[in-house]
Structure formats: C-alpha cells, structure tokens
Amino acid sequence: MIIQRIVDSFKITDLFLHFFLILVTYIFTFYYNYLTRPNPLPGPLPLPFIGNLHNLTYDIKQFYEQCQQKYGDICEIMFNGNRCIIISRPEYMEKFLYPTTFLMKIPYLQGIDEMGFYGRGIIFNNDYKSWYYHRQFFTQALLTPKFMDTTINSTNKLFEELNGYWQSLGLHNSLDNNWTLETDFSAWFRGFANDIISIITTGERTYTIASYYNTQSTIKSEHPEALVEDGNKFVNSSIKLIYDGKFFMFAGPFIRHYVPIIRNMSISMLKNRDYLFERFDIIIKNRRKKIEEMPLDDVLLKPMNDEQVRINLVEAILGGTDTTSNLFCFIIYFLCKHPHVKQKMLSEIDFILPKSSKKLYVSQDDISKLKYCKAIIKETSRILPTVYITPRYITEEYEFAGYKWPVGTQFHLNFLAANKHPEIWLNPEIFDPDRFYDDNKYDQKFNDKNLFMFGGSQRICPGRKLAMTELLLLMALVFKNYNVELVNKNEPLKVNAGLTINCEELKVRISPRI
Structure with a gap:
C-alpha cells in the first residue's frame, strides 16, 4: 500500500x-x-553510452589511419566502456608482438562469444593450452612440404579451369582469339581462394568459381548443378561474416539487443552465421569417415570433436579466402596504377616462364625465383594491409611509454599508420616494391624488419607460407597468360573494413597475351 x-x-x-x-x-x-583518468593520452572525445563507436562505424580504416596523424604514435579511444591504447610506431609494436606476456589478444567480449568464436580455435582463444592445441594442428598441416605440394598442384589445376571460364566468356562475344573481357576480379578470386583452401583443408571443393561462372554465362559449367548452386552464396556469406565480426566486437549487447533497427541487423547477421555453420557441419559429416582413415600427419582435424573441427574449418577457410583474395586484388590494382612496376614484373615472369612455353603449370622452383613479385606483395601489404589492426591486452602490470598500465589494459597495434610512418619509411605514400628488392636503393633488411605483414611471435599467421605461395602462383599464372587493365583507371579502389579490409569490386579488362 x-x-x-x-x-x-x-x-x-x-x-x-x-x-x-x-x-x-x-x-x-x-x-x-574520463577527465581524471590515469595516464591520460590524446584521442577523440568519447560520447556517453557509446564511447568512440561513432568513429569506428563510419569509416574504421580511415579512422585508424588518421589517429597517428592527429594524435601521434600513442593515443587512446574508448569502446564498450573500456579504454583502448592505439600504438602506431613499429618499434613500439615489437614490445607487444614478440614477448609471450602479450599472447592474449582481447579480453572477454560478449559479442564475439555470441557469434560462437570466443575461447575456440586460435583467433579469439585466450586459453593458452586450448589455443596451443589448435595452433599445433594448423602449424603441422600448413607448413609441411606435402601440404605445399598439394597447394601448388591444386592452384595450377584450378587455374586451368578458371582459364577455361574466361575464354568461354571472352569468345562468346568475339569471332576470334583476340577477345577482351570486362569482369570483376574480386568475385573471381574470392571464389578461387575459397575453392583452394577448401580443397587443401578438407579434400572437398566448394565449387565457388564454377558457381560464379554460372551467374555470368548462359553456358553452364560441366560440374553437376547440385554441387555448384550454393557456391557463390557460400563465399559471399563467408565474407559477410568477417565484416559482421566488427559490429559484434565494437557494439555492446544493449545496442545489439534493444535498439530496434540495430537489433534486426544483429538477428540477420546471426542467421548468416547459422547458415555458414550448417554448411560446415555438412562438410564435416561428409568427410568424417575419410578424415578418420587418414594418417595423423595428413590432416589437421582428425583428433577433434565436430565443434572443434567446425571452428578450425571456419577460421582456415574464412582466413584463407578473405586475406588472400583481397590482397591479390590490391596487388592487381596497384600494378595497373603503376605501369613501370608492372612492366618490370612482366620481365621477370617472362624470363622465368618464357612465352614460348605454353604450359600453364608453375612449379615450386619457378616460385622461388619470383623475387620482384615477392617484393610487390610486400609493398602492397605495406600500403594497404588486409589486416589493418591487431589487438593485445596485458595480463600483468606493464610499464610502457613512461606509464604503468594496469592489468586488463587493451592495446590496438595500428598497422595502417605504422606502415606509412614518415619517420620510418622513405616516401611512405609512394608505391615502390624496390624497398624490398633493391639493396642499393633501400635498406631492405630495415624495411623487412618494420613490415608486420603476418603479425609476429606465437600469434604469427600460421598460413603465411600458404598465402605467399598462392599469391606468387596467381601473379605468375595471370600475368603470363593475360593482359590486365583497370576498366576505369581514375576510379578509387572500392574497399570496406570489417575485421579485415575487403575489396568490394575490382572491374578489370583482360585479354590473352599473344
């Protein structure tokens, strides 16, 4: 009462x-x-409830690029109610990448847990024993000579199929072999990378390039329609999941669950995740018997239960699809924008793989000789890295930049800014692969040391050798056989940033090199 x-x-x-x-x-x-916080650093003013979420959601790539320019090598932002220190200088990054003290990448994030990734696999796993267990299988599988042989053979074979698709599309609108085809490389090579990583991790294809070809041609691929009909949807959903991860990482649970429009977005993203998980479960079910029959050194998934297998497959296939395909598109874009670099690359490819040789196959020995091509990959990754930040947080008090940071402080290593730091790199905005090729022009060892292309320490990318091999193969195969030009040379590269930088579209014009 x-x-x-x-x-x-x-x-x-x-x-x-x-x-x-x-x-x-x-x-x-x-x-x-906020104004009385310990160890205050410069940075954009946070807003109540959302911190700096508005900065992160508008153009996250541009935001991290501008942080060093506006606030210096060490600054801070806030998201999910927590301070985050942004580090934008290579020598500072070494303090966080290499000591095992900083093995942990992120504290508990409810959003990543809701997506089904926190504490599983290797990317978002902070339990050392569990992480090390999964890491060992990736390392044993992805770095063995037998695995690399499979990668080379599968890439060569799949390129033959891709070559056939391009010829079919080109000849459809031409009366002779002097055909020209305008097409979207980003779609082709997302499918290509997805097919390759699926083959070498599970032994099965996703048929994504065949699926994309079927959307472009009235003449369908020779593969059964039942195998290819969902391929394009699968790869696009995979890319979407990576982009959605940014939202679940930075947006708090209240915003995701209760703000009307955003709540509907969250539900849609989770439905996309469920679709992918179901597809991976089908792959596991189909492959389980064969996986169990394989020798231990032939497969990274054998001793794990189905949930562990699924997470490893998701991380391997999404990681192998996303970073490789996007970086290859960035390489194509920069080569087309810099004809002198492309011509120097073509000279190397034509010397190692003469035009008189009609074979499509590129061997491991051929790959090892592509020194300038490798320099192009490094320089592209410096200018536009697919992984633009990597997080770390400390599990014990740590002194850095003249401050003592308490347990749980979060740090973001800002590769975008570090790769263009004016005190580290000579003419940092200029695309010049000689940084990693010509010792007489640049200090190559210094540049290699300051390029964090695959991260560092125990958290270094386990697929780094696979990625470099596949990129070199694709550069050799594509440019040995095709002239490649941008459809619109004045158009900026279309990218968006989720957990990685994604190429939305890359319209090119290709024709056979005769």
Whole structure:
C-alpha cells in the first residue's frame, strides 16, 4: 500500500525530471571519470553510452589511419566502456608482438562469444593450452612440404579451369582469339581462394568459381548443378561474416539487443552465421569417415570433436579466402596504377616462364625465383594491409611509454599508420616494391624488419607460407597468360573494413597475351 501511494503521488513531469537528473548525473560522472583518468593520452572525445563507436562505424580504416596523424604514435579511444591504447610506431609494436606476456589478444567480449568464436580455435582463444592445441594442428598441416605440394598442384589445376571460364566468356562475344573481357576480379578470386583452401583443408571443393561462372554465362559449367548452386552464396556469406565480426566486437549487447533497427541487423547477421555453420557441419559429416582413415600427419582435424573441427574449418577457410583474395586484388590494382612496376614484373615472369612455353603449370622452383613479385606483395601489404589492426591486452602490470598500465589494459597495434610512418619509411605514400628488392636503393633488411605483414611471435599467421605461395602462383599464372587493365583507371579502389579490409569490386579488362 505504501509503495502504491508513493507511485500514485508521482506525476508524469516528475518522472521526466527524475529521468533527466539521472541522465545528467550519468553524463557528469562519465566525463569526470574520463577527465581524471590515469595516464591520460590524446584521442577523440568519447560520447556517453557509446564511447568512440561513432568513429569506428563510419569509416574504421580511415579512422585508424588518421589517429597517428592527429594524435601521434600513442593515443587512446574508448569502446564498450573500456579504454583502448592505439600504438602506431613499429618499434613500439615489437614490445607487444614478440614477448609471450602479450599472447592474449582481447579480453572477454560478449559479442564475439555470441557469434560462437570466443575461447575456440586460435583467433579469439585466450586459453593458452586450448589455443596451443589448435595452433599445433594448423602449424603441422600448413607448413609441411606435402601440404605445399598439394597447394601448388591444386592452384595450377584450378587455374586451368578458371582459364577455361574466361575464354568461354571472352569468345562468346568475339569471332576470334583476340577477345577482351570486362569482369570483376574480386568475385573471381574470392571464389578461387575459397575453392583452394577448401580443397587443401578438407579434400572437398566448394565449387565457388564454377558457381560464379554460372551467374555470368548462359553456358553452364560441366560440374553437376547440385554441387555448384550454393557456391557463390557460400563465399559471399563467408565474407559477410568477417565484416559482421566488427559490429559484434565494437557494439555492446544493449545496442545489439534493444535498439530496434540495430537489433534486426544483429538477428540477420546471426542467421548468416547459422547458415555458414550448417554448411560446415555438412562438410564435416561428409568427410568424417575419410578424415578418420587418414594418417595423423595428413590432416589437421582428425583428433577433434565436430565443434572443434567446425571452428578450425571456419577460421582456415574464412582466413584463407578473405586475406588472400583481397590482397591479390590490391596487388592487381596497384600494378595497373603503376605501369613501370608492372612492366618490370612482366620481365621477370617472362624470363622465368618464357612465352614460348605454353604450359600453364608453375612449379615450386619457378616460385622461388619470383623475387620482384615477392617484393610487390610486400609493398602492397605495406600500403594497404588486409589486416589493418591487431589487438593485445596485458595480463600483468606493464610499464610502457613512461606509464604503468594496469592489468586488463587493451592495446590496438595500428598497422595502417605504422606502415606509412614518415619517420620510418622513405616516401611512405609512394608505391615502390624496390624497398624490398633493391639493396642499393633501400635498406631492405630495415624495411623487412618494420613490415608486420603476418603479425609476429606465437600469434604469427600460421598460413603465411600458404598465402605467399598462392599469391606468387596467381601473379605468375595471370600475368603470363593475360593482359590486365583497370576498366576505369581514375576510379578509387572500392574497399570496406570489417575485421579485415575487403575489396568490394575490382572491374578489370583482360585479354590473352599473344
């Protein structure tokens, strides 16, 4: 009765007044705590409730690029109510990449847990024993000579199929072999990378390049339609999952669950995740018997239960599809924008793989000789890395930049800014592969040391050798056989940034090299 009387005594204006007072108190407390925080660093002003989420969601790539320019090599932002220190200088990054003290990448994030990745696999796993267990299987599988032989053979074979698709599309609109085809390389090579990583990790194809070809041609691929019909959807959903990961990482649970429009976005993203998980479960079911029959050194998935297998497959296939295909598209874009670099590359390819040789196959020995091509890959990764930040957080008090940072402090290593730092790199905005090729022009060892292409320490990318091999193969195979030009040379590269930088579209014009 007493409580009822108190409630009845309140008028609607009283409720609004109390809400206003609570809101003002919260905002005052928020900024008081912000202005009196220990170890204050420069950075964009956070907003109540959302911190710097507005900066991160608008153009996250540009935001991280500008952090070093506006606030220096060490600055801070806030998201999910936590401070995050952004590091934008290579020698500072070494302090976080190489000591095992900083093995942990992120604290517990409810969003990543909701996506089904936290504490599983290797990317978002902070339990050392579990992480090391999964890491060992990736390392044993992805770095063995037998695995690399499979990669080379599969890439050569799949390129023959891709070559056939391009010829079919080109000849469809031409009366002779002097055909020209305008097409989207980003779609082709997302499918190509997805097919390759699927073959070498599970022994089965996703038929994504065949699926994309079927969307472009009235003449369908020779593969059964049942095998290829979902291929294009599968690879696009895979890329979407990576982009969605940014949202679940930075947006808090209240925003995701209760803000109407955003809530619907979250539900849609989770449905996409469920679709992919179901597809991976089908792959596991189909392959389980054969996996069990394989020798231990032939497969990274054998001793694990189905959930562990699924997470490893998701990480391997998404990682192998996303970073490789996007970096290859960036390489194509920069080569077409810099004809002198492309001509120097063509000279190397034509010397190692003479035009008189009609074979499509490129061997391991051929790959080892493509020194300038390798320099192009490194320089492209410096200018536009697919992985533009990597997180770390400390599990014990640590002194850095003249401050003592408490346990749980989060750090973001800003590769975008470090790769163009004016005090580290000569003419940092200029695309010049000689940085990693010509010792007489540049200090190549210094540049290699300051390029964090695959991360570092125990967290270094386990697929790094696979990625370099596949990129070199594709450069040799594509440019040995085709002239490649941008459809619109003045158009900027179309990218968006999720957990990685993704090439949305790359329209090129290709024709056979005769």
